Amino acid sequence: MRKKRTPQGSPVTQPSPPRPTAAAPDARARAREEALDWLIRLQCADAHDTQAFEHWLGANAENAEAYVEAEALWNGAPLRQAAGQLHQRRRHSLGGRLRRHWKPLASAAVLLVGLFTFGNLPVRLQADHLTVVGERQRLQLEDGAKVLLNTNSAFASDVREGRQVARLLQGEAYFQVPASSQSVLEVQAGPLRASVHDTDFAVRYLDGEAQVRVQRGDVDLQGARDQRIRLSAGDSISVGPQGFGQRQRPDLRHDLAWIEGRLVFENCPLSQVLAEVRRYYPGWIISRNAQLEQVAVTGNYRLDQPLETLRALAHITSAQLHEYPALVILN
Known part of the structure; x- marks a missing residue:
């Protein structure tokens, strides 16, 4: 308690201000x-x-x-x-x-x-084909191979000494190389070099690391330090500056669902789901709850409707969704 004097000089008692407490x-x-x-x-x-x-x-x-x-x-x-x-x-x-x-x-x-x-303008200036966030683009190379570029990707191709060379400078691409192709297609993505013929496979190149997923046929890979490996249908492997990771056998129905315009998740932490949705949303997605990011999510969503996907994720995880122009916040 503290005392205060009135104008007549007599003391009066006033309550002390409350001590600050931790916010709920x-x-x-x-x-x-x-x-x-x-x-x-x-x-x-x-x-x-x-x-x-x-x-x-x-x-x-x-x-x-x-x-x-x-x-x-x-x-x-x-x-x-x-x-x-x-x-x-x-x-x-x-x-x-x-x-x-x-x-x-x-x-x-x-x-x-x-x-x-x-921010990656120098990379994009090297590209023959670009996709913006949320866009996909279909291409056909001179040797007959077909390419589907995924969101926010940069791609270039040319013919060197009679051989088709495709360079994925950034992003993700799905290649369909027919048996009728007259030559082997060489695909480059950062540290990765792939030689393919009569094969369907996907390459994702982000943050200096390439990920290869083979849907049909075989793919011969060369990594750092002249390492070499052959992948068959159903195989997946990462290739970084230090070389190859471990060969894996993922569920390609999920990993390659983007080819059909879908995002498919099965018991994935919400943090991983949001990381993937961010690739298709032309703005910022911010999660403010670390515990929420560990919630397992299973679902099948359209990749051309990322905002609807976020609303569905908020509903199934009981999260609060705050929408602003080019910004979504999950609490």
Whole structure:
């Protein structure tokens, strides 16, 4: 207790302020949601908004902590300023369908996605064919081989000394090499070199590592340090800078479901499912619950509807889904 004197000098007793206590989980979650909302509103705030924000920020410690966390999510003040400037330049073209405080969020999200999309610009400049996030593209090479490019992929091909050479610079591709092909097709993807004839197989090349999955026929592989191995139908192997991984026999009905436009999972942790869905969603997908990411998921989804997939995942895992332009958050 503490004492305070009245103007007449007589002491009165006032209760001491309560000691801060640890925030309950629901209070922290609410503070995070409010922080994200404030992060959006402050992009086009007036004096009333600024005053209300200062009041909210000083109301309790978890609010300030949540706001710092939300600000870090958007990579700090420089990004917010850039997004605000982008919004000012494009405010007449965005239309009136979005609420006023969502427009800077859309600009910021698009800016972030753009940074990641064009960060590999030198690789993409080497490509003859490109796919954007969520797009697939069918190609036919000069020797008769067919190629299906998956999402966010870069591909080039040419003929060297009478031999067709295909280079997967980034992403994923499915090759169908017919028996009628007059020559062996050489496929390159980072450290991987594959020689194929009369074969159907897929190559995924991401983050410096190539993954090969053979659906039909045989594939002769060469890795780092001149290592060599032959894969047969049903085999899969990874190839990195250090050489080959272990030969595996995965369920290709799941791993190659993307060829038919599907994403298929069986008892997969949600973290792995989200990692795959991120490849097809043109924005950010953020999971804020580590325990939720360990929930096993089984399902069959359309890869051209990633947002519907996220809504279904939220439903079956009892997660909260927060949708913003080019941003989805799972709690």
